[in-house]
Amino acid sequence: xxHRYNVRxxxxxxxxxxxxxxxxxxxxxxxNSILQNRRSIYPYxxxxxxxxxxxxxxQVLENAxxxxxxxxxxxWRFTVFTDKGLERFAKMQTEIYSQFAGENFKEKKLKNxxxxxxxxxxxxxxxxxxxxxxxxxxxxxxIAITCAIENIxxxxxxxxxxxxxxxxxxxxxxxxxxxxxxEETDKLIGFFFVGFPQDSLIPLSxxxxxxxxxxxxxx
Ligand SMILES: Cc1cc2nc3c(=O)[nH]c(=O)nc-3n(C[C@H](O)[C@H](O)[C@H](O)COP(=O)(O)O)c2cc1C
Numbered sequence: 001x002x003h004r005y006n007v008r009x010x011x012x013x014x015x016x017x018x019x020x021x022x023x024x025x026x027x028x029x030x031x032n033s034i035l036q037n038r039r040s041i042y043p044y045x046x047x048x049x050x051x052x053x054x055x056x057x058x059q060v061l062e063n064a065x066x067x068x069x070x071x072x073x074x075x076w077r078f079t080v081f082t083d084k085g086l087e088r089f090a091k092m093q094t095e096i097y098s099q100f101a102g103e104n105f106k107e108k109k110l111k112n113x114x115x116x117x118x119x120x121x122x123x124x125x126x127x128x129x130x131x132x133x134x135x136x137x138x139x140x141x142x143i144a145i146t147c148a149i150e151n152i153x154x155x156x157x158x159x160x161x162x163x164x165x166x167x168x169x170x171x172x173x174x175x176x177x178x179x180x181x182x183e184e185t186d187k188l189i190g191f192f193f194v195g196f197p198q199d200s201l202i203p204l205s206x207x208x209x210x211x212x213x214x215x216x217x218x219x
Contacts, residue, residue: 041162043119046195052121060155067147073131075141081123090117124192130185162197
């Protein structure tokens, strides 16, 4: 079943009534709709051979760069593969995987690693540069990157584009790091595959109600 989220008009009325919106206000209806319709779209769901302009990907990364970051460490590092770079990335990751996957090696995985980049418009490798100047827990650097990743997801949704974060393949192979200028204390977080969705009506994934995950304390 195709489920699309409809934002209640009340959300907007409430904001206006309570003067939450500023002079140059944002559309809460659109904002909620972007968030609620965000989804992971996989390379086999992309239009093959259709390239997104690099300027859009640059803007998406500018948006990622606005993520919250404790002590402004800004730990996200991106490597963008596109055009012939996608073949280079496919070759690189299949070689790393074949050499280092060991007992986790799977033929099906190797096939995906070689094919998924070529189905995509861009692949963004995401690394975490561990801060040395200021002392914050590593978890906080990862949280900051997670926020940057959500910014990527939401920006793509707003542009009508698709993508997903992959943490499979070579992500946790320690020998992969050096290919992305990451050092011992840094982390390879994953790969964001981006493309034009073939179909705009890809179903949303399920969520249990927020009420099951929230406790309100109001007295
Ligand atoms: C930290 C993280 C790692 C993920 N890694 C993978 C992955 O390796 N392979 C995959 O197919 N999806 C991966 N995903 C995407 C999830 O499968 C996807 O978010 C989930 O199915 C919910 O779908 P939705 O994003 O459309 O709501 C990852 C998501 C997150 C947040």
